[in-house]
Amino acid sequence: QSALTQPPSASGSPGQSVTISCTGTSSDAGGYNYVSWYQHHPGKAPKLMIYEVSKRPSGVPDRFSGSRSGNTASLTVSGLQAEDEADYYCGSYAGRYNWVFGGGTKLTVL
Amino acid sequence: QVQLVESGGGVVQPGGSLRLSCAASGFTFSNYGMHWVRQAPGKGLEWVAFIRSDGSNTYFADSVKGRFTISRDNSKNTLYVQMNSLRADDTAMYFCAKAWSGNSFDYWGQGTLVTVSS
Numbered sequence: 126q127s128a129l130t131q132p133p134s135a136s137g138s139p140g141q142s143v144t145i146s147c148t149g150t151s152s153d154a155g156g157y158n159y160v161s162w163y164q165h166h167p168g169k170a171p172k173l174m175i176y177e178v179s180k181r182p183s184g185v186p187d188r189f190s191g192s193r194s195g196n197t198a199s200l201t202v203s204g205l206q207a208e209d210e211a212d213y214y215c216g217s218y219a220g221r222y223n224w225v226f227g228g229g230t231k232l233t234v235l
Numbered sequence: 236q237v238q239l240v241e242s243g244g245g246v247v248q249p250g251g252s253l254r255l256s257c258a259a260s261g262f263t264f265s266n267y268g269m270h271w272v273r274q275a276p277g278k279g280l281e282w283v284a285f286i287r288s289d290g291s292n293t294y295f296a297d298s299v300k301g302r303f304t305i306s307r308d309n310s311k312n313t314l315y316v317q318m319n320s321l322r323a324d325d326t327a328m329y330f331c332a333k334a335w336s337g338n339s340f341d342y343w344g345q346g347t348l349v350t351v352s353s
């Protein structure tokens with residue numbers, strides 16, 4: 126069982142928006158501004174999409190945004206495109222040199 | 236461009252050992268901490284270990300503490316993980332990842348598969 130809880134699946138039609146949640150505790154996602162999100166196309170290297178809750182690395186489209194409320198972080202993908210179909214994982218620093226991840230959400234573009 | 240390439244995976248019997256390598260290029264390897272992260276079949280990601288840029292300190296998940304060792308050779312731009320006393324639940328794809336701002340992982344390799352089975 127993963128430390129962070131994500132819904133196993135999410136879906137949306139092209140052009141729509143979808144939000145993926147990531148629920149932790151005050152010891153991880155809710156206690157540090159160190160929540161990150163990763164896109165993973167199976168067989169490829171995971172890709173950092175969001176770091177420090179809401180910051181986008183260079184090259185990541187602004188269709189991807191992150192936020193947090195309490196112990197729950199969220200990734201929103203706006204203007205869904207076919208290439209956004211992938212597995213998405215949240216991660217968080219959990220203190221004392223420990224990092225945790227979620228179980229992943231499979232995003233399907235209908 | 237940044238590249239991380241893992242190698243050394245394979246099939247090993249329970250109780251056996253394996254050493255994985257991660258060859259890094261495209262950045263100044265000696266300036267960055269590095270992680271190992273794994274993904275068991277059908278499961279989510281699990282952080283395994285972290286090593287500081289100069290190798291001075293190492294940290295491990297409780298699930299591998301005492302069995303795994305992480306090391307690096309900055310002269311060869313290579314990260315390692317030595318895995319001993321392997322168990323069936325160590326079966327996973329193992330990724331190396333570069334540490335970055337905000338305790339995130341900004342570059343990952345494609346992984347190397349470790350299967351622990353008799």
